Amino acid sequence: MNRFTVSEMRGRDTEDKKVYVIPCSGIGKPTASVGRDAAYRVIEEKRPKIADTICLALLTLGDKEALEKVRTADVITIDGCAKDCAKKNVEAAGRPPVSSHRVPGYLKDNKDCKPESVLDIGEGGEKLVEIIADDVAREIDRFSGGAGAGCDCKGGCC
Amino acid sequence: MELQAKPAKVGVLSCSGESEPEGTITRNAVRLVMEKYYPGVAVSLCLPLYLAGDGGEREFSKKYPVITVDGCEKACAKLSTEKYSGEVEYSIDIRRLLAEWGIKNKLSRSRPGELEWEITERVAGEIVSIIDKLVSEGKIEVQDTPGQ
Ligand code: SF4
Numbered sequence: 091m092n093r094f095t096v097s098e099m100r101g102r103d104t105e106d107k108k109v110y111v112i113p114c115s116g117i118g119k120p121t122a123s124v125g126r127d128a129a130y131r132v133i134e135e136k137r138p139k140i141a142d143t144i145c146l147a148l149l150t151l152g153d154k155e156a157l158e159k160v161r162t163a164d165v166i167t168i169d170g171c172a173k174d175c176a177k178k179n180v181e182a183a184g185r186p187p188v189s190s191h192r193v194p195g196y197l198k199d200n201k202d203c204k205p206e207s208v209l210d211i212g213e214g215g216e217k218l219v220e221i222i223a224d225d226v227a228r229e230i231d232r233f234s235g236g237a238g239a240g241c242d243c244k245g246g247c248c
Numbered sequence: 249m250e251l252q253a254k255p256a257k258v259g260v261l262s263c264s265g266e267s268e269p270e271g272t273i274t275r276n277a278v279r280l281v282m283e284k285y286y287p288g289v290a291v292s293l294c295l296p297l298y299l300a301g302d303g304g305e306r307e308f309s310k311k312y313p314v315i316t317v318d319g320c321e322k323a324c325a326k327l328s329t330e331k332y333s334g335e336v337e338y339s340i341d342i343r344r345l346l347a348e349w350g351i352k353n354k355l356s357r358s359r360p361g362e363l364e365w366e367i368t369e370r371v372a373g374e375i376v377s378i379i380d381k382l383v384s385e386g387k388i389e390v391q392d393t394p395g396q
Pocket residue numbers: 114115116117118119122169170171172173174175176294295296297
């Protein structure tokens with residue numbers, strides 16, 4: 091099981107719904123690079139209308155504006171290892187994430203998707219990014235009632 | 249006679265800011281220094297461990313001279329190190345460097361291309377110059393530097 095914390099998304103009007111997808115800032119593990127890329131894939135490609143991210147280091151530092159953002163919006167975290175830095179830094183801000191993910195859990199279920207290195211996750215890593223991003227996007231849809239679905243291309247197709 | 253052993257390593261900490269292209273540059277530049285230019289000498293730490301770790305991470309700046317590499321003026325790596333661990337020897341602000349270098353192009357945080365990698369290499373060069381300086385000042389004792 092990759093998801094280990096799921097609670098109801100905080101209900102608000104679709105209009106002002108925002109989901110922050112926050113990966114950990116891991117620098118030593120390829121799985122952290124996968125988590126980072128998965129977050130980008132969700133916020134830039136899969137659910138750009140509703141999803142965004144913030145710098146995790148701002149939470150570590152205790153930046154007031156960043157703390158306020160994660161206290162008032164829904165947050166999904168993606169961590170590169172069991173230290174769960176993204177999850178714990180969000181929790182320390184005063185409100186737990188609505189859902190938390192660990193890249194190694196996905197890797198366990200997808201053994202052929204091993205990322206190569208921190209700077210180049212390779213083909214396997216890319217596949218893992220897609221799997222995680224799809225999962226997070228589906229989760230956002232489930233929580234938001236589909237409010238963020240679509241690619242934001244404004245072509246009328248979605 | 250000098251009795252206290254000098255550290256053989258230098259701590260290089262990136263903010264790794266996820267929301268800014270400069271944050272991605274800090275992370276990649278620090279990795280380049282660790283892997284290519286000063287392997288075994290430049291060591292790093294996942295910044296959020298200052299808050300999420302078991303406390304041992306807060307010894308970082310007591311063990312090594314620390315260079316922080318921040319994406320912007322918010323200086324998360326520098327200020328977090330000062331808040332949780334201690335003194336920072338040198339700090340770099342990528343946004344300020346980009347202004348100095350006259351680079352105004354829109355950069356990607358998620359898909360670094362040729363320009364982003366060129367900048368990353370330049371930033372890695374800045375970090376290497378600082379490490380060289382720390383070595384020449386006798387603040388770290390480097391036996392050999394295979395990547396140099
Ligand atoms: S969760 Fe693991 S990889 Fe990610 S920042 Fe923390 S220690 Fe580093």
